[in-house]
Amino acid sequence: MKEIRYFYVPEPELSELPGDEAQHAMRVLRLGVGDELVLVDGKGCLYDAVITEASNHHCRYRITQSRPQEPEWHGSIHLGMAPTKNIDRVEWMVEKATEIGMDHLSLLDTQFAERRVVKTERLERVAVAAMKQSHKAWKPVIDELEAFGSFVKRDDLPEQRFIAHCYELGSEAKPFLGDVLASKQPALVLIGPEGDFSVDEVRKAEAAGFRSVSLGTSRLRTETAALVAVHLMRLANR
Amino acid sequence: MKEIRYFYVPEPELSELPGDEAQHAMRVLRLGVGDELVLVDGKGCLYDAVITEASNHHCRYRITQSRPQEPEWHGSIHLGMAPTKNIDRVEWMVEKATEIGMDHLSLLDTQFAERRVVKTERLERVAVAAMKQSHKAWKPVIDELEAFGSFVKRDDLPEQRFIAHCYELGSEAKPFLGDVLASKQPALVLIGPEGDFSVDEVRKAEAAGFRSVSLGTSRLRTETAALVAVHLMRLANR
Incomplete structure (x- = not known):
């Protein structure tokens, strides 16, 4: 079985592979004129293409077919996360x-x-x-680091938004995220750093419409908690 | 807040920390006679203890209290997994x-x-x-590598057992694991290697009482599939 090779081309209409993808196609895979490519734009569309020109630094193609993909899940899965001290842990979480x-x-x-x-x-x-390896047509949008206080007040956040933390601030126990996620609705979950959010941050989030939740009884590292939250959102959106 | 330090002591009745834990207690944490320890036996019990003797290579203690823990989940969560080429990926999955x-x-x-x-x-x-870091009292039992053919025929496997794979061999689509896991029952899920199980292996497992399942529509790496399976079993057992 021939493994399909995906190339990430955010702007397929340019008819040329971006630098690193061109290098990979020509130097590593040794593709040339006439070889077939599958392009993914990271925004939900795959393209079949054929190489029309391959020089030292450029790999141009002609698109033969565009194939918009059906989303694998409904709603929208948004994670807000404090980066860990060791960045490797964020990287594997992203993968x-x-x-x-x-x-x-x-x-x-x-x-x-x-x-x-x-x-x-x-x-x-x-x-x-990870998008290419798992044959997905969508790439997660990754935002630059943003101050917590301004983030929670953004007006483009989904209505269904949660903050996971380890405090017991209310008179009732926090619900388990998996029990309160509505099915097939956009959702956002916030995960704190190794030392958790501050109580002040939790209050600010609650004031901004976030609901406090628990991720269960296990004590999880930041990146594990983040992945568990994503999986729970994914399960609610299948 | 003082972080509780856990020491893994599989045989607490020996009244002496195992070599590496003793090194850590004395050389790194610089603990001495009279200092308090929390021991975990990995089989469900914590012990409070006090150091009674600290020499170059030995750290002896006296147990002051034994604290059997309530299990965090019901049933039993058993994963069978083909190791990945890159062993780091198995290691993080275990963590x-x-x-x-x-x-x-x-x-x-x-x-x-x-x-x-x-x-x-x-x-x-x-x-x-990971057990110490997440303050658990149980350590997963990890078996040595075993041939697939003999493993699936073992007579100590739980009644509820599944094999996740990418084939469509039956006349009906495989059910999603999360939909068929019974609540609070011991469960076992098998996850194949990068190249999946062979069809022959799937047939053997089915003949031995395993049910074929899917882990959803996403294409997952071996170690991601393993973690997703563990999380689904954990969700069914809370």
Whole structure:
């Protein structure tokens, strides 16, 4: 069985592979004029294409067919997450969440965060590789690090939004996320850093319409909690 | 807030920390006589203890209280998995599955596996670290690599057992694992290698009472599929 090779081409109408994809096609796979490609735009469409020109640095193609894909899940899966001290842990979370299904990742600068800088280019590369590897047509949108306080007040957030944390601030126990996620609705879940959100941050989120939830009885690392949240959203959206 | 330090002591009645835990207690944490310890036996019990003797290579203690823990989940969560070519991917799966909740990991030698040797000592260390980090009292049992054919015929497997694969062999579509897992019952799910199980292996498993299932519409890597299966079993057992 011949493995299909996907190339990430955010602007397929340019008729030329981006630099790193062109390198990979020509230098690694040694493709040439007449060879077939499958392009993915990361926004839901695959394209069949044929190489028309291959030079040292350029690989041009002609699109023979565009194939819009049916979404694998309904609603929209949005994760807001404080980056971990060790960035590898965010990277694998991005890989796994992309495989399982995630539309949007927001990185949050929180009070107790142990990391204040994130290079989203690396996360982008991980997401692109995972999208191609899992034959998806959508790439998660990854936002630059944003202050928690301004993020929770954004007016483009879904109505169904949750904040997962370890405090018991109300008179009642927090519900389990899996029990309160509505089916097939856009959802957003926030996951705090190693030291959790601050109580002040939780209050701010609640004031901005977020509902406090638990992810179950297990004590989870930040990146594990993030993946569990994505999987629960994915299960509610299948 | 003082972080509780857990020491893994499979045989607490010996009144002495195992070598690596003793090193850690004395050389890294610089604990001495009179300092308090929390021991975990990996089989469901925590112990409060006090150091009674600390020499170059030995750290002896006296147990002051034994605290049997309530299980976090019902049933029993058993994963059978073909190891991946890159062993790091099995290691992180073990870390994450231990956090989320897993009782038993069996490593399977399958026809299309790209790895025939697994050092379980390393996986043990990852499981112990994750158990301590997530404040669990149970350590997953990790079996040595076993031939698929003999594993599926073992007579100590749970009644509720599944094999996840990508074939469509029957006349009906495979059910989604999350839809057929009975609540609070011991369960076992098998996950194949990068190249999937062979059709012959699937037939053998089915003949041995395994039910074929799907893990949803997403194309998942072996270790992601394994983690998704563990999470689905955990959700059915809470």
